[in-house]
Each structure stands twice: as structure tokens, then as C-alpha cells.
Amino acid sequence: MSSDLLKKKNAFVELVGLPDLAISTEATYVRHRSVSDIFSIYKDDGTLREYFPSTYAISHSHTMNLHSTNLHAIKKNNEK
Amino acid sequence: MKNKINVYLIEYAINAILRQKSKSFFIVFVFTLLTFLLTSVFFITNSIRYELDSTVDTLPQIIVQKIKAGRHYDIDVDAVDNILEIAGVSDAVARVWGYYYFANAGVNFSVVGIEQYENQYKNSFDKIASKFDLSEIDSKVSMVVGHGVKETMHDSYYKEYFNFIKPDGTLKRVNIAGVFEADTQLESNDVIVMSKDTIREIFDIDESKATDIVVKVANPEEIPMVVSKIKLIYPDTRIISSEDLKVSYQNIFDYKSGIFLALFIISLFTFFIIIYDKSSGLSSEEKREIGILKAIGWRVDDVLKEKFYESFIISFFAYTLGVGFSFAYVYIFQAPILQNIFVGYSQLKTSFELPFIFDLQTLFLVFFLSVPIYIAATIIPSWKVATLEADEVIR
Amino acid sequence: MILTPEVLAILILNAIFAFFGIIAFVLSVRIFLAWDLNSVSQSQYILEKQSFLTATIIKYIFVIKVPLFLFFIFTLDKISNVLTGAMCAAGVVDATVYGTYLFMLKILNIYIFAYWLVLHNEDIKHENQPYTKIKFGIFIVAFFLFISELILEGIMFSSIDIDKMVSCCGTLYSSSATSAISSIFAIDTDVLLYVFYGNFAFIILFYFLKQKYLFAISNLVFIISSIVSLIVFFGTYIYELPTHHCPFCFLQSDYYYVGYLIYALLFIGTFYGLVTGFVKNSKENIIKNYKISMLFNFLYVILLSLYPIVFYIKNGVWL
Known part of the structure; x- marks a missing residue:
């Protein structure tokens, strides 16, 4: 990826502020998986299984507030 | 050997x-x-x-969502003021964004609202959007769309503008002011960027509500502290930090x-x-x-x-x-x-x-x-x- | 449970190893019990054929095992991105109670398998195969170690909890830690360096005296003293950070993967050093082993010594 393109992409992401790629847009929890909780898949019915084909490849995000309160993780990030 | x-x-x-x-x-x-x-x-x-x-480093440091009855809910805009009072927080912005289902083509768009077209945004639009019409941008009802969105609209013969259907069934006409460049497609393909007021009108979101709140922290080391403080004030929120996003990407x-x-x-x-x-x-x-x-x-x-x-x-x-x-x-x-x-x-x-x-x-x-x-x-x-x-x- | 493709690949290969290992084990037991070179019976004849299969299997396992060990470390480095708090493989190793034992077992097994192969090569050179019984006896012991390694590896990967926070190597390898590793920081650095270089001097001395048992023993001690000094002293110069002691981080790209070179040199040097003492060899082979061992140990010492020296030349101070 050229640095020019990278700058462009970063400028776009900064403007919009939403994570994840527009590769698959068939479901909101696939398009914006990082900001969706894992319950969103089952919000309509607990027995409902994932029925979008892209969820075969793309996993949900596991984000459930466990990491944010983790001082260590941030420390690690800063050391890098 | x-x-x-x-x-x-x-x-x-x-x-x-x-x-x-x-x-x-x-x-x-x-x-x-x-x-x-x-x-x-x-x-x-x-x-x-x-x-x-x-692009993970340019993402917001903290995203605050409201969870009610196990679902994502609109958050009060007032919360911004309380969050701003937390030490270490340099900025907090209430965002409005959502998905618009275009039934004619069977496609989901991600509609993102930004503050009125300010100068800084104009600069970044210059960088990332083509067919950019400055005169259109000054009018409130215009939008910049991703490449895929443009194609889809074209297929339905919307070339200059697009009619959003509001919750009450009436139409809202929004002009297409520009298109994001095709080489950022992986990020921008389904995105529509327009002013917050227009989005509020299309989705019928009250002025006092927002989709989520984005928080900026001056010192990244203080992020976990700020997160726990926000959690203390608003126990019904789900807070996603940049570290969570990184893990999620991994x-x-x-x-x-x-x-x-x-x-x-x-x-x-x-x-x-x-x-x-x-x-x-x-x-x-x-x-x-x-x-x-x-x-x-x-x-x-x-x-x-x-x-x-x-x-x-x-x-x-x-x-x-x-x-x-x-x-x-x-x-x-x-x-x-x-x-x-x-x-x-x-x-x-x-x-x-x-x-x-x-x-x-x-x-x-x-x-x-x-x-x-x-x-x-x-x-x-x-x-x-x-x-x-x-x-x-x-x- | 963590199931990245890398982990799955390791587990698949482990399953294959276990399958072939069991075959080799059964054959080894039979050979060990019934081997009689002077016999002309049908069963001895079959055993001789089966000894080839066993040897091939063990060779196969070893040849795959060595690069797989590097891949294993590579994988741990990669998993450390997902685990919160872990910066490198050290955090993953520490994430479960099994990690440290697994690591030691892996290194031990590589030494044993390499030793087996040297013995085997020596064995098939002689017409009457003097070591056959011993080598299959050794494999019977090695098999149990090997299988426990495979089981431990499975347990370790299945008990890693992604959402649990683990320690970073910065806290694991520091004098304030309370683990067994921290006790090595109590040793005075000067003493440690005397031991390290003194040990190396002994290796050189025994090399010229051609005292093979003493040479092997000093190599054995050298493994320990070099790893300890690597963690306590030399590591800090590789990172150019007085507080960072991790023996895993320099395996990463930030340090040009120098760790792989360091450990390879140490392994080859000490392994051939051990071989001189433990395998009866022909004269020229022994000299060859001496030379290989000496050369690699020497390169190891030079490489590590260069780090502080270069640092001193660049900055004019010691850490």
C-alpha cells in the first residue's frame, strides 16, 4: 500500500470514525462488528442461528468491556 | 545428521x-x-x-454506547457535558449514524453524520472525495457518498440527488455533492456522509438523543481510568476503547x-x-x-x-x-x-x-x-x- | 481455548507424531526385548526390518520437530497479540501453569532426539550394530517424554483464556517478580559474568586437553550459565534497556530475529559438546564434534559479547 493511499484511508477513517471494512454489508453486526455486541446476532430470537453467509468467515468481536479497564494492555501499547 | x-x-x-x-x-x-x-x-x-x-490508530479512543434491554439504544446528548467534566477528557462529541435500508436495491447504507461542513472537513474532503462540488456543500441537504453507494443509486436512476424515505413515509431529498475516491472503497464503499441535522430528520432522531458518544483523551495512558469513570457515571453503557478495537481486529x-x-x-x-x-x-x-x-x-x-x-x-x-x-x-x-x-x-x-x-x-x-x-x-x-x-x- | 490456524496446525502435526510415535514405540519395545544379533530365527529377521521403520519414523519426527519448535515460538508470539497484556511469547508461556514445563520439555526432547540420531548414525556404521539395544531403550524412555510433551501442549492451548489478563515479560523477568525466575536476579552481575566467561574458558581448556567428559560437563553447565547470563545481562544490551530482561522478545522482528540465531548457535555448540562425552565415536568423528562444538560456542560468546561492546562504543557508558 502506498503511503499516499494510506494517508487517504486514514483521513477517511478519521472523518467517519467508524471501525471495520465495507467488505460485507449484509448485516449490521458484520459491517460494524467491532461496535456491535455479540448479542446483536441473537437479538431477534435466542434460537436463531447466524444465517448470513459472511458470518461463516467473519467472527463477532468479543468486545464486552473486559479489555478497556485493563491498565496493563494500555501500558503495553505505550511501550511499543 | x-x-x-x-x-x-x-x-x-x-x-x-x-x-x-x-x-x-x-x-x-x-x-x-x-x-x-x-x-x-x-x-x-x-x-x-x-x-x-x-487505520486502527486513527479510530476514536473511546466510544460510549447505551445499552437498554439488551439492545443498543440512543444515548442522551446531555451525557456529553458530564463526560467532558471528567479530568483528562479533552473532547467529547455526540455522533449520529445508522443504517439506511434502500429497499429498491435491497442494500444497506451506513449513514454517518458530521457537524456542519466546517473548514477542517472541507480539507479532508478535498483529499478523499472526487467530483466535489463546493457550491453544493454549502447547502445543508447534500451528502458525500461511497463508490458503491453511487453505483447503486445510479442503477435506480438517482444521479443528482437521492430520496430518503422518512419514518412517517414522506420523502427527503438530499443532493449528491461528491463521491469518495474509488481506492478507499474497502472502507468507504457503503458510507454516506451528511450533516447531522439531515440525518436526524431522515431517521427522526430527537435533538436530545445521539447514537453514541466519542471521547478523546489527551493522554492515552489515562484511557482505562476515563473508561472506568464513565462506567461509574453511566452504568448502562457499553464502552469500547481503542484497545478493544485492536483486539477485535485481531x-x-x-x-x-x-x-x-x-x-x-x-x-x-x-x-x-x-x-x-x-x-x-x-x-x-x-x-x-x-x-x-x-x-x-x-x-x-x-x-x-x-x-x-x-x-x-x-x-x-x-x-x-x-x-x-x-x-x-x-x-x-x-x-x-x-x-x-x-x-x-x-x-x-x-x-x-x-x-x-x-x-x-x-x-x-x-x-x-x-x-x-x-x-x-x-x-x-x-x-x-x-x-x-x-x-x-x-x- | 484458542484455536488459531497456527495452533490447529501444531495440533494436527502432533496427532500425526503421536500416531507414528506409538508405532515406533511398540516396535522399539519388541526390538529392545527380543533383539539378538546372533540369532538366525525368522523373528530376528523381521525385527531387523522393523528397526529400519522405527529409525525412519524417529528421524521423520526429529526433522519436522526442529522447525516446528521455531514455528511454535512464532505462534506464541502471534497469540500474544490477542492476549491482553502479553507483549511476546513469554506472556503466553506464563498464561497457563503448563507453559514453562512444556517449554523445558520441548528443549529437553530436542536434545534427546538429536542425541538418538547421532547414536543411530554411529550404530549403522558398524556391521554388528553395537548400540541397537541401547538406542531403542533410549527411545522407549524418550517416547514417554515425547508423549507427555504432546499432551501438555494440547492442554496448554486448550487452557489459554483469551479474556484473562496475562503478565507481560517486563514484569515476569524483573527482580521484583516473585516467581522462580526472579531469584536469578539476586545473583551479582559481576559474579555471573565471571562464571559465564570462566565456564567458556574451561571449555577452551578442555578442548585443548581433549578431556571429553570434562568437556561435555562444562558444556552442560554452559547451557545454564549462558541462558542465565543472557536473561540477566546480555539481554539488556540487545534491547538497550536496563530494565528489559525477556529472553523471548529478541525473537521478534524488532530485533531482526536475532534470537533464533542466538539459540541456534547455543544449541548446536552445546549439543556437539555433549555428544563428545556421551557417544563413543571414531577418532576423527570426535575431533570433528570437538571442532563444531568449539566453533559454535565461540560464535555464541562473540555474538553476545559484541552487544555490550558495541553499546559501550556507541554511548560511552555501561548499562
Whole structure:
């Protein structure tokens, strides 16, 4: 990826502020998986299984507030 | 360990492979196909992950969402003021964004609101959007759309403007002021950017409500502290920090490409059995060959070594071929057919132009999944061949 | 449970190893019990054939095992991205109670398998195969170690909890830690360096005296003293950070993968050093082993010594 393109992409992401790629847009929890909780898949019915084909490849995000309160993780990030 | 590599043995092994043309061809074909499929999947997942990681640092540091009854709910805009009072927070903005389902084409758009077109935004629009019309931007009811959105609208004959259907059934006309450049498609394909007021009108969101709140912290070390303080004030929120996003990006495929591999294991063991079967079923001619070799003084070890060279050469050749093909398939032809696994039903197809990354670990991974397994499948058959009695087979 | 493709690949290969290992084990037991070179019976004849299969299997396992060990470390490095708090493989190793034992077992097994192969090569050179019984006896013992390694590896990967926080190597390898590792920081650095270089001097001395047992023993001690000094002293110069002692981080690309070179040199040097003492060899082979061992140990010492020296030349101070 050229640095020019990278700058462009970063400028776009900064403007919009939403994570994840527009590769698959068939479901909101696939398009914006990082900001969706894992319950969103089952919000309509607990027995409902994932029925979008892209969820075969793309996993949900596991984000459930466990990491944010983790001082260590941030420390690690800063050391890098 | 200190065995020298015997060039004549290698030559003999290559000739042996060439002599059994149809058998060798079959093995190379199946083997290449297997490594090709596996490598392609890994290349695609790696590139997607790389694409994600390249922009992860510009994402918001903290995103605050409200959860009610197990669902994502609109958050009060008042919360911004309370969050701003927390020490260390340098900025907090209430965002409005959502999905607009365009029923005519069966497509979801991600509609994102920004503050009125301020100067800083104008600068960034200059960088990332083409067909950019400054006069349009000044009017409130205009939007900048992603490449895929533009195409979809064109197909429905919306060229200059688009009619959003509001919750009460009336139409809201919004002009298309610009299009995001096509090379940012992977990020921008389904995105529509417009002013917050317009979005509020389209989605009928009250002025006092917002989708989520983005918080900026001056010192990144204070993020966890700020997060816990926000959590204390608003226990009903779900807070996503930049660290969470990073972890989320990391495991985007981890569990699922495990599934790919589980399927691969099945095919691999089938392959194992086929190879085992193929190499243990010896024709009388091959038996004679071994017999003659032993009669002219080859030891068991020599035959074993020759067989090892044979299987290593053939598997390594097929491995290289498979990896080479998948390089071309993924990065030159953009993975036709296979990309559908990642894209799914979504109508809003992006061009699958993935960034090229050369990841040595993927190559090692595929190597360990193919070559040792092939060689393992040939151990026992080779041994059986090597310990044949010369007098028995020649007679 | 963590199931990245890398982990699955390791587990698949382990399954294959276990399958072939069991075959080799059964054959080894039979050979060990019934081997009689002077016998002309049918069963002895079959055993001789089977000894080839066993040897091939063990060779196969070893040849795959060595690169797989590097791949294993590579994998741990990669998993550390997913685990919160882990910066490198050290965090993953520490994430479960099994990690450290698994690591030690892996290194031990590589030494044993390499030793087996040297013995085997020596064995098939002689017409009457003097070591056959011993080598298969050794494999019977090695098999149990090997299988426990495989089981431990499976347990380790299945008990890693992604959502649990683990320690970073910065806290694991520091004098304030309370683990067994921290006790090595109590040793005075000067003493440690005397021991390290003194040990190396002994290796050189025994090399010229051609005292093979003493040479082997000093190599054995050298493994320990060099790893300890690597963690306590030399590591800090590789990172150019007085507080960072991790023996895993320099395996990463930030340090040009120098760790792989360091450990490879150490392994080859000490392994051949051990071989001189433990395997009866022909004269020229022994000299060859001496030379290989000396050369690699020497390169190892030079490489590590260069780090502080270069650092001193660049910055004019010691850490």
C-alpha cells in the first residue's frame, strides 16, 4: 500500500470514525462488528442461528468491556 | 545428521517421479489444489487484517454506547457535558449514524453524520472525495457518498440527488455533492456522509438523543481510568476503547478460520489415505525395480532415502506451485469465487483490491500443513518397498 | 481455548507424531526385548526390518520437530497479540501453569532426539550394530517424554483464556517478580559474568586437553550459565534497556530475529559438546564434534559479547 493511499484511508477513517471494512454489508453486526455486541446476532430470537453467509468467515468481536479497564494492555501499547 | 546429500540419489528420485507420469501428475494436481485453496484463504484473511490494522490508530479512543434491554439504544446528548467534566477528557462529541435500508436495491447504507461542513472537513474532503462540488456543500441537504453507494443509486436512476424515505413515509431529498475516491472503497464503499441535522430528520432522531458518544483523551495512558469513570457515571453503557478495537481486529477470523482448517483437516486426511493407498499399491514393474536395485547392492537405507527424496521433491514442488498460483489468484485476479465467502449476499460489492503483504508465517503454516503430512503418508509404504526381498521380486 | 490456524496446525502435526510415535514405540519395545544379533530365527529377521521403520519414523519426527519448535515460538508470539497484556511469547508461556514445563520439555526432547540420531548414525556404521539395544531403550524412555510433551501442549492451548489478563515479560523477568525466575536476579552481575566467561574458558581448556567428559560437563553447565547470563545481562544490551530482561522478545522482528540465531548457535555448540562425552565415536568423528562444538560456542560468546561492546562504543557508558 502506498503511503499516499494510506494517508487517504486514514483521513477517511478519521472523518467517519467508524471501525471495520465495507467488505460485507449484509448485516449490521458484520459491517460494524467491532461496535456491535455479540448479542446483536441473537437479538431477534435466542434460537436463531447466524444465517448470513459472511458470518461463516467473519467472527463477532468479543468486545464486552473486559479489555478497556485493563491498565496493563494500555501500558503495553505505550511501550511499543 | 551428518549424512551428505547424495546428488545421484536425487537424480534417480527425479527420474523415478518422471517415469511414473500419471501417478505423479495425479499427486501433484491434488496436492497443488489443496495448498492453493488453503494459501488463498490465508492470504485473503491476512490482507484484510492488514487493511484493518493500517487505520486502527486513527479510530476514536473511546466510544460510549447505551445499552437498554439488551439492545443498543440512543444515548442522551446531555451525557456529553458530564463526560467532558471528567479530568483528562479533552473532547467529547455526540455522533449520529445508522443504517439506511434502500429497499429498491435491497442494500444497506451506513449513514454517518458530521457537524456542519466546517473548514477542517472541507480539507479532508478535498483529499478523499472526487467530483466535489463546493457550491453544493454549502447547502445543508447534500451528502458525500461511497463508490458503491453511487453505483447503486445510479442503477435506480438517482444521479443528482437521492430520496430518503422518512419514518412517517414522506420523502427527503438530499443532493449528491461528491463521491469518495474509488481506492478507499474497502472502507468507504457503503458510507454516506451528511450533516447531522439531515440525518436526524431522515431517521427522526430527537435533538436530545445521539447514537453514541466519542471521547478523546489527551493522554492515552489515562484511557482505562476515563473508561472506568464513565462506567461509574453511566452504568448502562457499553464502552469500547481503542484497545478493544485492536483486539477485535485481531480476532476477526481467528475462530472462523479455525473452521476453514477443520474442513481442511478432513480433506487432508482423505488425501493422506489416498497417498497411502497410491504408494502402497506397487505395480510388478516397480517391485522389479526395487529388486534390481537391491540386487546391485543398494541397502535398505539407500532405498528409504531415495523414497524420501522422491516424496520431498514432489510435495515441495506441488507446495511451491500451489503457493505461486494463489499469489496470482488473490493479488492479481482478486480472488474470484472465493471472495464470496467473505462478502456473502451483500449486494453492495466492493472491488476486492487487497493490499499485498508478504507474510512468511503463512507460508510456513501452509508448509507444515502439507509437506510433513504427505511425507508421513509415504513412510510406511516406502519402508515396505525398501524391505522387499530381492530374490522374491525378481524371480 | 484458542484455536488459531497456527495452533490447529501444531495440533494436527502432533496427532500425526503421536500416531507414528506409538508405532515406533511398540516396535522399539519388541526390538529392545527380543533383539539378538546372533540369532538366525525368522523373528530376528523381521525385527531387523522393523528397526529400519522405527529409525525412519524417529528421524521423520526429529526433522519436522526442529522447525516446528521455531514455528511454535512464532505462534506464541502471534497469540500474544490477542492476549491482553502479553507483549511476546513469554506472556503466553506464563498464561497457563503448563507453559514453562512444556517449554523445558520441548528443549529437553530436542536434545534427546538429536542425541538418538547421532547414536543411530554411529550404530549403522558398524556391521554388528553395537548400540541397537541401547538406542531403542533410549527411545522407549524418550517416547514417554515425547508423549507427555504432546499432551501438555494440547492442554496448554486448550487452557489459554483469551479474556484473562496475562503478565507481560517486563514484569515476569524483573527482580521484583516473585516467581522462580526472579531469584536469578539476586545473583551479582559481576559474579555471573565471571562464571559465564570462566565456564567458556574451561571449555577452551578442555578442548585443548581433549578431556571429553570434562568437556561435555562444562558444556552442560554452559547451557545454564549462558541462558542465565543472557536473561540477566546480555539481554539488556540487545534491547538497550536496563530494565528489559525477556529472553523471548529478541525473537521478534524488532530485533531482526536475532534470537533464533542466538539459540541456534547455543544449541548446536552445546549439543556437539555433549555428544563428545556421551557417544563413543571414531577418532576423527570426535575431533570433528570437538571442532563444531568449539566453533559454535565461540560464535555464541562473540555474538553476545559484541552487544555490550558495541553499546559501550556507541554511548560511552555501561548499562
